[in-house]
Amino acid sequence: MRAGLAEQPVDYEWSSAEAHLSGHDRRRLLDMEFFRQSRGVENWLQLLGMPVxxxxxxxxxxxxxxxxxxxxxxxxxxxxxxxxxxxPMTGAVASDHPGEELTLAAG
Incomplete structure (x- = not known):
């Protein structure tokens, strides 16, 4: 809103506010089941109404x-x-082949 891209959060094309306020994500990017279980719409309405x-x-x-x-x-x-x-974990690990070491790298 500060940048002047939209009047309200719900008006900005890439804002999740529309989904959070309506309870429906038309783009299907959000976990709306979790959102509903955690009283998401009520929380968002309260959050958007609070001065920061x-x-x-x-x-x-x-x-x-x-x-x-x-x-x-x-x-x-x-x-x-x-x-x-x-x-990542790194280090030398014994190999099944004599004289050869493997390097462990987890990522």
Whole structure:
């Protein structure tokens, strides 16, 4: 909305707001079953009606431009844990053939 691409989130062609507010995703990109089970429409209506302090926008922009997650410490810790779990494992592994080593790489 800030960029002036649309008057309302639901009016922007690539926004998920239409699906979140209607409960129907015409593009079939979203997990609408989970959305319905978690009271998604009610939550989105509440979220869109809430004012957001400018300081929160600044924090979000700063994190986005830096490529960093934004959240409380437990959320950030879960992100760090997930990143560690995704790092490839490397190392030498014994081979069935004498004198040959295999390199383990998981991705």
């Amino acid at each position: 302090p400018e300081a929160d926008y600044r924090l979000l922009r700063k994190s986005t431009h830096a490529g960093q997650a934004l959240g409380d410490e437990s959320f950030l810790e879960s992100i760090r844990f997930q990143q560690q779990a995704r790092k």
